[in-house]
Amino acid sequence: MSTPIEATTVKAAAPKGDMISTLANKWKSKPGSLIMALHELQVKVGFVQRESAMRLGHEMGVPLAQIYEVVTFYNYFKTEAPGKYIISVCLGTACHLKGAGGVLASLSAELKVPEGHSTPDKEYHLQAVRCLGCCGLAPCVSVNNKVYAKLKPEDGRHVIECIQIDKPMIDIEQESVTD
Ligand code: FES
Numbered sequence: 001m002s003t004p005i006e007a008t009t010v011k012a013a014a015p016k017g018d019m020i021s022t023l024a025n026k027w028k029s030k031p032g033s034l035i036m037a038l039h040e041l042q043v044k045v046g047f048v049q050r051e052s053a054m055r056l057g058h059e060m061g062v063p064l065a066q067i068y069e070v071v072t073f074y075n076y077f078k079t080e081a082p083g084k085y086i087i088s089v090c091l092g093t094a095c096h097l098k099g100a101g102g103v104l105a106s107l108s109a110e111l112k113v114p115e116g117h118s119t120p121d122k123e124y125h126l127q128a129v130r131c132l133g134c135c136g137l138a139p140c141v142s143v144n145n146k147v148y149a150k151l152k153p154e155d156g157r158h159v160i161e162c163i164q165i166d167k168p169m170i171d172i173e174q175e176s177v178t179d
Contacts, residue, residue, distance in 0.1 A: 019044065019145075020052055024059030034062055034070055038077060043129050044145055046086030047078035083118040083125030085163050087111075088142045092131035100139035102153025104128060107141070110156040124160075 020041070027037035037056060042048055048071050057067045071077040089095075089104040104126075108114055111124050118125040132140050137149030141159060148159055 020055045021059055024056055028060040034060070034067065035074075038067065038070060042077060043088065043132070044142075046088065046125070046127075046144065047081050049081075050079070081125075082122075082127075084123050085143055086125045086127065087159070087163075088127050088129045088132070089115075090130070090132045090138070090140045090142075091128045092135065092138075094131075094135035095139035098138045099151075099153045103139050103141060103151050103155060106154055106156025107159065108156075110160050124163075 023037050023040055023044075027033040027040075030036075037060065038048055038053075041052060041056060045052060048067075053067045053071065054064055056062075057064045071079060087107060089100060089107060091100050091104065104115060107126055111119055111126055113119055113124070113126055115126055115128050129142075132142050132147065134140055134147065134149065137147070139149075139151050141148045141151060143159070143163055148155075148162070151159070
């Protein structure tokens with residue numbers, strides 16, 4: 001069973017508003033980057049919340065209506081939380097090479113749902129994502145924008161137990177830990 005690494009290993013997470021500012025600053029000067037910004041927002045938060053979309057649109061200079069055109073056109077985007085806890089298993093290259101497939105399989109077995117689905121009580125939603133931005137800590141799983149790093153394939157139960165007892169997990173600040 002993996003022990004969560006010390007919070008001092010990574011910087012504390014910025015407030016949510018700052019995360020959106022960071023996203024907006026990263027993408028606003030790149031033409032046609034709205035989809036990429038929304039994609040990154042959903043990877044980090046699990047869905048595109050109305051308040052977050054408004055803030056992102058404001059900071060990128062994009063009207064909210066245009067954001068919703070994109071969000072509602074593509075099935076990929078979720079506008080409501082698919083579960084209380086959104087468990088995102090990174091299957092990016094670094095995590096894949098270090099056994100992320102096994103981590104996903106153990107979480108799926110523990111929750112009894114396949115990837116991309118929520119438990120019937122909507123407590124947990126299990127999804128695969130591509131690169132959480134902390135490849136040096138692979139393999140990683142984020143839960144509601146917090147992260148468990150350096151997991152072993154059999155750690156699915158451990159992650160769920162920590163969620164259930166509300167054990168603090170490492171806050172992730174993408175820019176601080178990106179390789
Ligand atoms: S590949 Fe998993 S965090 Fe980058």
